[in-house]
Each structure stands twice: as structure tokens, then as C-alpha cells.
Amino acid sequence: MTTSTETPSSTRRGPKHPGQRVAEWTDARLGLYKLGKSNLRKIFPDHWSFMLGEICLYSFTILILTGVYLTLFFHPSMSETVYNGPYAPLQGVRMSEAYASTMHISFEVRGGLLIRQIHHWSALIFIAGMIVHMMRVFFTGAFRKPRELNWLFGWTLLFIGMFEGFTGYSLPDDLLSGTGVRFTEGAVLSTPIVGTYLSMFLFGGEFPGHNFVPIFYSAHILLLPGIMAALLVAHLILVFYHKHTQFAGAGKTEKNVVGMPFFPIYTAKAGGFFFLVFGVIAAIAAIATINPIWTMGPYRPDQVSTGAQPDWYMGFSEGLIRVMPGWEISAWGHTLVLGVFIPLIVFPTVLIAIAVWPFLESWVTGDRGEHHLLDRPRNRPVRTGFGVAWLMLYFTLLIGGGNDLWATHFHLSIETITWSVRIGFFVVPVLSYFVTKRICLGLQRRDRDKVLHGRESGIIKRLPHGEFIEVHEPLDQTELHILTAHPQPQPLDIGPEVDENGVERKVSAVTKVRARLSRNFYGEHSQIPKPTVEEYDEITSGHGHH
Numbered sequence: 001m002t003t004s005t006e007t008p009s010s011t012r013r014g015p016k017h018p019g020q021r022v023a024e025w026t027d028a029r030l031g032l033y034k035l036g037k038s039n040l041r042k043i044f045p046d047h048w049s050f051m052l053g054e055i056c057l058y059s060f061t062i063l064i065l066t067g068v069y070l071t072l073f074f075h076p077s078m079s080e081t082v083y084n085g086p087y088a089p090l091q092g093v094r095m096s097e098a099y100a101s102t103m104h105i106s107f108e109v110r111g112g113l114l115i116r117q118i119h120h121w122s123a124l125i126f127i128a129g130m131i132v133h134m135m136r137v138f139f140t141g142a143f144r145k146p147r148e149l150n151w152l153f154g155w156t157l158l159f160i161g162m163f164e165g166f167t168g169y170s171l172p173d174d175l176l177s178g179t180g181v182r183f184t185e186g187a188v189l190s191t192p193i194v195g196t197y198l199s200m201f202l203f204g205g206e207f208p209g210h211n212f213v214p215i216f217y218s219a220h221i222l223l224l225p226g227i228m229a230a231l232l233v234a235h236l237i238l239v240f241y242h243k244h245t246q247f248a249g250a251g252k253t254e255k256n257v258v259g260m261p262f263f264p265i266y267t268a269k270a271g272g273f274f275f276l277v278f279g280v281i282a283a284i285a286a287i288a289t290i291n292p293i294w295t296m297g298p299y300r301p302d303q304v305s306t307g308a309q310p311d312w313y314m315g316f317s318e319g320l321i322r323v324m325p326g327w328e329i330s331a332w333g334h335t336l337v338l339g340v341f342i343p344l345i346v347f348p349t350v351l352i353a354i355a356v357w358p359f360l361e362s363w364v365t366g367d368r369g370e371h372h373l374l375d376r377p378r379n380r381p382v383r384t385g386f387g388v389a390w391l392m393l394y395f396t397l398l399i400g401g402g403n404d405l406w407a408t409h410f411h412l413s414i415e416t417i418t419w420s421v422r423i424g425f426f427v428v429p430v431l432s433y434f435v436t437k438r439i440c441l442g443l444q445r446r447d448r449d450k451v452l453h454g455r456e457s458g459i460i461k462r463l464p465h466g467e468f469i470e471v472h473e474p475l476d477q478t479e480l481h482i483l484t485a486h487p488q489p490q491p492l493d494i495g496p497e498v499d500e501n502g503v504e505r506k507v508s509a510v511t512k513v514r515a516r517l518s519r520n521f522y523g524e525h526s527q528i529p530k531p532t533v534e535e536y537d538e539i540t541s542g543h544g545h546h
């Protein structure tokens with residue numbers, strides 16, 4: 001038997017503060033101190049574009065907060081009722097309970113209309129935030145190893161987010177949302193073989209049936225946000241685990257992170273930014289009407305509202321359908337509606353192209369290394385060109401999705417717009433790609449010039465013999481580093497086509513394509529050589545330097 005001679009710490013140092021006792025009690029059960037100690041001082045680099053992910057996070061939080069409030073008053077039911085609320089023009093009109101309850105939220109619930117509008121505006125900003133955040137990650141190459149999986153998590157969040165928005169704006173069962181749901185039913189029906197079954201599962205029988213609002217409701221408030229929340233947590237854990245990327249600069253390497261500690265500086269900034277985002281969205285929602293369902297009226301399958309537009313993120317798929325010729329093939333007693341089915345395939349394909357880009361890029365370039373320093377978009381012209389082409393395609397199709405509004409606002413015929421978008425679908429991305437690539441190369445040349453000759457100061461001097469020159473100011477060391485820090489990898493080399501005996505080497509077609517793509521990515525037409533140390537020394541040591 002042993003006896004302890006240790007005195008409890010409370011008797012040694014006097015009684016413990018109640019706060020300390022609570023902290024110790026909690027820590028003994030949750031182990032938070034150790035977790036906090038190892039993570040709270042984590043360093044976060046600073047750049048304005050790193051706030052885009054935060055905008056997504058905060059708008060998602062606002063969506064959950066306002067969404068919960070809406071569930072308290074929204075009735076996800078398609079049972080018929082007669083409206084007798086305060087909005088006089090609709091009194092006595094038959095409508096679903098879903099529509100009536102959204103009218104109730106808008107006109108009778110205290111703060112209801114504001115919360116509805118905050119919910120809807122946050123949804124628009126949330127998805128816009130995700131696209132801009134995704135493009136920042138894309139253009140700077142932040143998706144490269146080890147962040148490819150996190151890129152996929154993010155991409156899935158965007159994909160699900162679009163459908164979360166779609167199920168949301170379908171809930172009020174007004175004429176506009178009904179028109180959108182009808183459109184979706186048509187798209188689902190065009191799927192060969194399983195289309196009819198899919199439509200029956202989705203709508204619980206014939207369209208519109210009595211069930212789609214409850215089905216969409218479960219998806220909207222439970223299933224999709226649940227999956228999104230899980231993905232989001234995984235996304236943020238991975239951001240923490242990998243540590244954040246940073247732009248090249250003084251003292252920044254592939255092996256360190258230069259910035260501010262997570263606690264207290266980053267948390268204080270992030271907390272303030274949350275309220276800023278909430279404030280801006282609340283201000284927009286308070287002054288700008290969104291989705292005024294009372295002007296649309298309840299959904300009736302025999303009516304369509306004029307100027308029907310989906311929310312902006314779905315305008316892209318709407319554009320595809322609107323400009324697609326109405327092709328149909330009939331075979332063995334079945335009709336394949338290509339006019340709808342092709343857009344249904346193109347929509348995810350275009351999105352998938354961006355999802356798989358990290359894998360495609362590392363395969364083409366043979367780059368298997370880890371990257372924590374970001375690229376400047378100009379130094380990767382092919383990637384930047386592709387990203388711009390993708391965005392321009394998106395915008396072109398958005399114009400197609402709003403062809404009726406463009407026609408009425410700019411006094412154009414629908415035919416003109418449809419044909420412009422059809423041609424634009426093929427031409428605009430290609431043109432944007434080449435223009436962007438040229439701009440990037442131009443910027444690379446300018447960087448090279450700045451390193452070798454300094455910055456143009458705008459000061460003109462006249463030399464004794466009469467010549468006018470502009471004084472160039474040399475760059476400081478940090479600027480020189482930023483302009484020259486990027487590696488310039490060489491394209492893949494597949495070796496000579498014939499071996500030393502003159503016999504043709506067997507090179508697979510795939511390897512040839514890969515080498516060609518790699519030349520396109522890193523070849524002489526895609527990067528302007530950085531100034532070498534010798535070039536720099538020669539110019540700055542005397543002659544040639546103004």
C-alpha cells in the first residue's frame with residue numbers, strides 16, 4: 001500500500017477561481033485545451049482573395065439561420081386552400097398551402113418578408129461566392145497537390161448548392177417556381193429508358209401531383225444541407241490540415257506559412273467579417289425586392305408567367321435548352337428528345353470539365369510535387385485561358401437563358417439572340433482562350449522588362465547631346481523576387497522518334513497526345529523565359545540601363 005504525500009494544488013496555491021474549475025472540468029471530459037493549444041496559434045496568410053471562402057461560409061450560415069426561421073411558418077403541403085389573407089388581389093383565389101403559407105410569411109409574420117428576402121439574397125450570393133472562390137483557387141493553382149481532394153469537396157458543394165437553391169425556390173409553389181419545376185420534369189423525362197420512372201419518383205406520380213413540395217422540402221431542409229454541412233466541415237478540416245497556400249513574397253517558401261495566428265487575430269477579423277457580410281446581405285434584402293410571389297400568383301399547370309427566369313446559377317442550363325434546336329429521333333416506338341437531352345448532358349459535362357482539371361493538369365505536365373506557393377495567373381497562360389473560356393461560356397449561356405428579356409430590353413428578335421448564342425457557344429470560348437493567352441504572355445514580357453530595366457518612372461530627361469530618355473527606377477528586392485519566383489517547368493520529352501539503330505521507337509498515341517498537350521502548356525509559346533542572373537547582372541552593371 002502506498003500513501004501519497006502530494007498536497008492538492010488548491011491547498012498549495014489557495015482556492016481555485018470558479019472559472020478555472022469549470023475550464024478544468026470541461027477539459028477533463030473534452031480535451032479541448034490540447035486541441036486548442038495545437039491549433040489556435042496556426043498561422044494564416046493574408047490576401048484579400050482568401051476572404052472569398054469566408055463569404056461562402058458566412059452566407060451558408062445565414063442560410064441555415066434564416067431557413068430555420070422559415071420552417072416555423074412554411075407548410076410543405078399541396079393541399080388546396082382558398083386565400084383570405086390581407087393581400088386583396090388574391091383573396092378568394094384557390095392555391096396550395098405551400099403558396100398560402102409563403103404569403104402568410106410575407107405579409108403577416110413579423111419580420112417574415114425580411115427573413116425570406118435575406119434567405120433568397122444569401123442563396124444568390126452564396127453560389128456567386130462559391131464560383132468566384134473556385135475561380136480564385138483555379139487561377140492561382142491552389143488545387144494542386146495536396147489539395148486536389150479538397151477541390152473535389154468544394155466542387156461537390158457547388159454542384160449540390162445549385163440544386164439546394166433550385167429546390168428552395170420551387171417550394172413556394174408560385175407560378176414562377178412551378179414553371180421551373182415543369183421545365184425540370186421535361187428534362188428528366190427526356191432521359192432515355194429511365195426518364196418516366198425518375199419523373200414518377202420525383203413527383204410522386206403524374207406532374208405536378210400532390211407530393212413534390214413535401215419531397216423537395218425534405219431534400220431542401222434536411223438531405224442536401226446535411227450533406228453540404230458534412231462536406232463543408234471536411235473542407236475546412238482539410239484547409240487546416242494542409243495549411244493555407246500563399247503568394248510568393250519576402251520570406252515565403254514552399255515549406256513555411258507567413259501570416260497571422262488563427263487566434264486571436266484571424267478569429268477577430270473573421271468574426272467582424274461575418275457581421276459585415278450579414279449586414280450587407282440584410283441591407284440588400286431590406287431595400288431590393290426578390291421573388292415577389294404575390295405578383296406571380298399560384299402555380300397552375302395551364303399558365304406560364306411572362307419573363308420567367310430561374311435564379312442566375314440555373315440560367316446556364318436554361319440557356320442551353322433555349323438555344324438548342326428541337327431535334328427528335330423516333331425509333332422502335334420511342335421518341336428521343338435530343339433537343340432537351342443534349343443540354344441535359346452538356347450541363348454537367350461542362351461542370352465536370354472543371355472538376356477534373358487538377359488531375360488532367362498534373363497528368364499533362366507530369367507534375368507530382370507538392371505546391372504551397374500560388375501561381376500568378378499570367379505565368380500559367382493555358383490554365384488561365386481555359387478558366388476564362390469556361391467563364392465566358394457560362395456568361396454566353398446566361399444570355400441564352402434570358403433571351404426573352406434581352407429581346408424586350410434591347411429590341412432584338414429572339415431569332416437573332418438564339419443564333420448569336422448558338423454561334424457564341426462554339427466561338428466565344430475559343431476566342432477568349434486565345435485572347436487571354438496573348439494577354440498573359442504580354443504581361444509576362446512586361447514583368448521581364450521590369451526586372452531588367454526597372455519601372456518606368458514617367459520622368460523624361462534630356463541628355464547633354466540632346467537625346468531624351470525616360471528614367472527607369474530599379475525594383476526593390478521584394479518586387480524582383482515576386483516577379484521571378486515562379487518555376488518555369490519544361491514540357492515532357494518523349495525522346496527521339498527513332499533509336500540509335502535508326503529503328504522507329506514505339507510510342508503510344510496517348511503518350512504522343514500527352515507530350516503535345518505538355519508542349520502547349522509549358523512550351524515556348526506559353527512562357528516567356530525569365531531573365532537569367534547573367535542577363536540581370538549585365539544590364540544592371542552599366543550599359544543599357546537607363
Ligand code: HEM
Nearest residue numbers: 063064067068070071074120123165168169171221225291
Ligand atoms: C445552401 C443552403 C440553402 C439555399 C441555397 C437555399 C435557397 C432557398 C431559396 C432560393 C428559397 C426560395 C425563397 C423565396 O421564397 O424567395 C428557399 C426557401 C426556403 N428555404 Fe432555403 N436554402 C438553403 C438552406 C435552407 C435551410 C438549411 C433551411 C431550413 C433549415 C431552409 C428552409 C427553407 C424554407 C422553409 C423555404 C420556403 C419558404 C420560402 O420560400 O420563403 N433553406 N431556400
Ligand code: HEM
Nearest residue numbers: 050052053054056057130134142151154155157158244245
Ligand atoms: C460551401 C462552399 C465553400 C466554403 C464555405 C468554402 C470555404 C473555404 C475557406 C474558408 C477556405 C480558406 C480561405 C480561402 O482560401 O478562401 C477555402 C479554401 C479552399 N477551397 Fe473552399 N469553400 C467552398 C467551396 C469551394 C469550392 C466550390 C471549391 C472549388 C471547386 C473550393 C476549393 C477550395 C480549395 C482548393 C481551398 C484551399 C485553398 C488554399 O489553401 O489556397 N471551395 N474554402
